[in-house]
Amino acid sequence: MAQMVAAPSGAKNGQVFGRGELARRRHDVVVAYLLLAPAVLLVLGVLAYPLGWLVEISLTNSSVLDTSTKLVWLGNYAGFLRDAEFWRASANTLGYLAITAILKMAVGVGIALLLARPFPGRPLVFVATFLPWAYPGGLGAVGWYWFLIPPLHSSYSVFMGDLHLFFDSRLGEGTWGFISLIAFNVWRGGSFVGIFLLAALNGIPEDLFDYATTEVKNAWRKFWMVTVPLLRPFLALATFLSLTGAAVDLGNVYYISGFRNVYPIVWTQAFHLALFGGQWGRAAALSLILMPVLTLILFICYRVFEPLEEDVA
C-alpha cells in the first residue's frame, strides 16, 4: 500500500511524499472534497435535473398539442439547421453577444485607463463609475424599459417614440428594442469591465509600463503593443463574464417587457416557442443548439486567461 503519490503541481518539484506525509496528504484530499462538496452541490446538483430534463426533452417531439411523445433523436436540431429563420436568429444572437462584448471592452478599457492614474477627485469619479453595475440590474431593467420604450405618455415619450419609429421604420420592426437592450447591457457591463480592468492595472507593476514608454513613443501604438498584451488574460476573463452578463440582461428585459418584445434571438424565440407555442421538444432543442459555439468561445477564453490561474513564480 505504500504507494507513492506524485506531488501536486503546486508542491516543490520532484518532492515525493513519505509514509507519514502520505497519510497527511490523503487526509487533506478527503478534507478538500468535503469542503468542495457544498459548492458543487449548490451549482452542479441544482443544475443537474433541469439540464438533464432539457437535454432529454430536446430529443423528443414533446408538445402540448400532441400528447403521444416519442423520441425523435436529433430531429429537432436537424430541423432548425434547415430553417433559414433559425440562421438569422443565431446570427443575431452571436451579433448581440459580440457587439455588447466589444462595446463593453471599449467602455471598460476607457474607464480603467482614465482612472488608473491619480488626479484630484478620483475617488468620486471612481464611485460614480461603479454605480451602473452596482445599481440592482433587476430594478435597473425596469427603469430602462420604461424610459426607452415608454408605455405611457410623459415628457420624454414623444422623443423616445420618435426614436423608436426612426429605427424601426428604417431597419425593421424591433430594432429599437434591440438597441435599447444593447444600451442597457453596455451601460451596466461596461462599468463592471472597467472596474475589473482597473483592478488589473493596479496590480501590474508600473515599471513595466514606464519601461515600455521609453521604447514606444506613440500613445496609440503603446496601447496596442504594451497595454493590451499586459491586460490580455484579464480581458479574456472580463469577456467571459460579460457574455454571461449579456444573457442575464437579455432575460431580465425580456421578462419585464411581459414577453412582448420578442427579440430576434435564439433564446427568446425558444422561450416563446415553449410558453406560447407549447412545443417543448423543439424549444428545448433551440435553447441548447448554440452550446457548441459557446463551448468553443469558453475554451478560447480559458486558454487566454490561463496565466491568471498559474502559481506565482
Place this chain on the structure above:
Amino acid sequence: MRTTRRFRRLVQGVLLVLLAAYSIFPIYMVTVESLKTVDEDVFGSPFYVRHPSLEWYQNLFEEHEWMTHARIVTRTVPFLVWSRNTAIVFSAALAVILLSSLMAGYALGRLRPPAWRGWRRVLLATFLIPQTILFLPLYKVVFHLHLDDNLLALVLTYPMLAIPFCAWLFSVYFQKLSPDIEESAYIEGAGRFTAFLRIVLPMSWPVVVAAGLFALGVISSDFMFAGVFLPNQWHQTIAAGMATMDVSLEDLSVVSGISLGGLPVLLIAALFAGSYVRGLTAAMIEGA
C-alpha cells in the same frame, strides 16, 4: 511642451466629467421621475423636477384595510414586506455563497485534491448554460421540494449564479498566497482550521469583500427566478414585486420603488468599492 501637457490635462478632465455623467445619468433620470407629480410628468421637462413631491414614495407605504384571513390592516403596495423579504433572501444567499465559495476556494487553492484545476473549470463552465428556458425545469425542482412561494427557493437557486466566480476568485487567491503565512501557526501547534480562522481569514477580507460584492451584484440583478418562484405578493422580493406592478399614467410608484430599492445596494457598493478593487487585485495578481 507645457501647453501640450496642459491640453492633455484638460482633455482628461473633460473625459472624466463625461464619464461620471454617463454613469450617473440613468440613475438620475429614475430619481427625477420618481419625484414628479402626474402633471409634471406629462408636461414638465424630463431632466429636472420643478415641484418635487414624495407622493409616490408615500404610496409605497400607504395603509389600507384589506380583508385577508382575518381582518388585518395591510399596505396596498406591501413594500415593507418586500424589503424585509429581500433583506432575508439576500443575507441568507450571501452567507451561503460566501461560506461555500470560501470552503471550495480553500480546498482548490490550498489543499489541491486531484483534478482541482478541472473542478474549477467545470464550475465556471456552468455560467454558459442558457437560462431562458432552464428556469422552467428548475421550477419543477423547487415545486417538488415544496419550496414554491417560499423564500428558500431563492436561497437555494441564487448561489449557482455566483459561486462559480466566487470560488474561482478565492481559489486563485489561496493558490497565490504564500504557504509560509500559516507555517508559524502550524509550528505553534495550531491545526488547519485555527490557522485559517486566526491568520488567513483576517488578512483576506478584501477578497471576501470582492466576492461578496460580486455576489450581491449578481443576485440583485435577478428578476426571473424571483418572479417565477414567488407568485404570492406577500412572499415576494422587491424585484419580483416590481415586475408585477402596473405602471399607469396616474401611478409612478414603480419608479419610486426602483429608486428606493436601489438605494441600499448603492450605499453598500459605494462603501466597499475601494476594497472590491483591492480584493480583485490581490486575488488575480499579488496573492496578498
